[in-house]
Amino acid sequence: xxxxxxxxxxxxxxxxxxxxxxxxxxxxxxxxxxxxxxxxxxxxxxxxxxxxxxxxxxxxxxxxxxxxxxxxxxxxxxxxxxxxxxxxxxxxxxxxxxxxxxxxxxxxxxxxxxxxxxxxxxxxxxxxxxxxxxxxxxxxxxxxxxxxxxxxxxxxxxxxxxxxxxxxxxxxxxxxxxxxxxxxxxxxxxxxxxxxxxxxxxxxxxxxxxxxxxxxxxxxxxxxxxxxxxxxxxxxxxxxxxxxxxxxxxxxxxxxxxxxxxxxxxxxxxxxxxxx
Amino acid sequence: xxxxxxxxxxxxxxxxxxxxxxxxxxxxxxxxxxxxxxxxxxxxxxxxxxxxxxxxxxxxxxxxxxxxxxxxxxxxxxxxxxxxxxxxxxxxxxxxxxxxxxxxxxxxxxxxxxxxxxxxxxxxxxxxxxxxxxxxxxxxxxxxxxxxxxxxxxxxxxxxxxxxxxxxxxxxxxxxxxxxxxxxxxxxxxxxxxxxxxxxxxxxxxxxxxxxxxxxxxxxxxxxxxxxxxxxxxxxxxxxxxxxxxxxxxxxxxxxxxxxxxxxxxxxxxxxxxxxxxxxxxxxxxxx
Numbered sequence: 001x002x003x004x005x006x007x008x009x010x011x012x013x014x015x016x017x018x019x020x021x022x023x024x025x026x027x028x029x030x031x032x033x034x035x036x037x038x039x040x041x042x043x044x045x046x047x048x049x050x051x052x053x054x055x056x057x058x059x060x061x062x063x064x065x066x067x068x069x070x071x072x073x074x075x076x077x078x079x080x081x082x083x084x085x086x087x088x089x090x091x092x093x094x095x096x097x098x099x100x101x102x103x104x105x106x107x108x109x110x111x112x113x114x115x116x117x118x119x120x121x122x123x124x125x126x127x128x129x130x131x132x133x134x135x136x137x138x139x140x141x142x143x144x145x146x147x148x149x150x151x152x153x154x155x156x157x158x159x160x161x162x163x164x165x166x167x168x169x170x171x172x173x174x175x176x177x178x179x180x181x182x183x184x185x186x187x188x189x190x191x192x193x194x195x196x197x198x199x200x201x202x203x204x205x206x207x208x209x210x211x212x213x214x215x216x217x218x219x220x221x222x223x224x225x226x227x228x229x230x231x232x233x234x235x236x237x238x239x240x241x242x243x244x245x246x247x248x249x250x251x252x253x254x255x256x257x258x259x260x261x262x263x264x265x266x267x268x269x270x271x272x273x274x275x276x
Numbered sequence: 277x278x279x280x281x282x283x284x285x286x287x288x289x290x291x292x293x294x295x296x297x298x299x300x301x302x303x304x305x306x307x308x309x310x311x312x313x314x315x316x317x318x319x320x321x322x323x324x325x326x327x328x329x330x331x332x333x334x335x336x337x338x339x340x341x342x343x344x345x346x347x348x349x350x351x352x353x354x355x356x357x358x359x360x361x362x363x364x365x366x367x368x369x370x371x372x373x374x375x376x377x378x379x380x381x382x383x384x385x386x387x388x389x390x391x392x393x394x395x396x397x398x399x400x401x402x403x404x405x406x407x408x409x410x411x412x413x414x415x416x417x418x419x420x421x422x423x424x425x426x427x428x429x430x431x432x433x434x435x436x437x438x439x440x441x442x443x444x445x446x447x448x449x450x451x452x453x454x455x456x457x458x459x460x461x462x463x464x465x466x467x468x469x470x471x472x473x474x475x476x477x478x479x480x481x482x483x484x485x486x487x488x489x490x491x492x493x494x495x496x497x498x499x500x501x502x503x504x505x506x507x508x509x510x511x512x513x514x515x516x517x518x519x520x521x522x523x524x525x526x527x528x529x530x531x532x533x534x535x536x537x538x539x540x541x542x543x544x545x546x547x548x549x550x551x552x553x554x555x556x557x558x559x560x561x562x563x564x
Contacts, residue, residue, distance in 0.1 A: 014374040025383035043408040092289030100286035117551035122540035123304035210391040212504035230393040234508040259389035
């Protein structure tokens, strides 16, 4: 609903919007700045803003002291693996419901959604027990499966809403021309579905990366991803703000960048297609 | 015009997702249900017999239960109030033509992508710490005594931290909804002499009502399950123990699985009440 407004009003709006935007963004900016300070500068009173001796020391210390790369790799493994595995299961399911619907399709979709609403804490002990029995506690593989399962409903839903937008006439035309199921999927559907698939992948990497209930409760040291690594800073020793900032910056930077690309998809994915 | 063969293969393609989710839902939930009727203390003797509904009664009667319910309601309600009201205002603002709209949008949305443990720790230490936090500095600058946020006003602190994370979500969804508003309608109203307030009240707000309902329902379901931010800030102390956190403590910290499982079943029922409303709206949307 963009409407013509006066320059003056646009200027006022701009100032207000930028002020609020900067205010909301400030904690992230502050964390970023602090990560380049020394520990003394990090708690200086009055605070130092931009004019300090920028140092990469914190990043080096974080890596040395806690082997940051291992946590990073665990995060990549879990977020990437759960998304990949989830897509392999979700794409056929969404395809099937979008293009060969039955009278049960709506119920199945809603039921899948309802599994997403299940509070994790309600099944914490059973999962914990199953993990112990199967030797999956503190394993990346186990965590990957669990995170894949909690995000599977969102993947199916998102893909479903995207696939639904592919006009059925195109499929019928392809079938008329004698295309079999395989050709139909490979040459007609896939090219049209790629944007939707890419969006779904993006959103799920973000969700999996930031998941912090199961990652905190099912890992100890071997399989702990960045969420758990950061949590270890909750019982700090001595001065640690700059190091906390450096660790935090490294943990959120990749996902912040991905997130900015996925604003639109976020709405669709998290409202299950109810708001587009 | 699907053939029988393609219908069959379609069912086959759907099967893995359905079977996996069915197992994921049924197996652990059934186990929780079974545990909830047992006296089961893994660290202190393990299974000690069936107790019927005793755990359900004890969970509700424990001195920690009502405070936890109260805390949960205040936190969820507080966050909803802040995020929805500010979200509407921000969405309207961001919908106006402004210079650098894209950048402002990115800044506003960013908190949603920060992992919960980072959110909790950055706020706890770098902002809310009375000695070294930035808010403490701000208070001193204006001559006040720094607030010891997480122990003086712990629930408010949690509400602020969680709201910071979820305001972007509300804003983004409401913004998307506002952008689908027909601008002709607004212009016509403006021509007829409707002021900004009356336009907001009679056109924008009704148009947003469905999106607002969705924001409230989805956020409620996620907010009821908040865990990591409390885990890294107060660990449930100072009256910030929500229902979720209480159940977590019963199950994993004090290893009273029977009692915790009864609590878990309560949590499942509670979440399902909100989920039912949400699903009715989403389901209606499917028919269109």
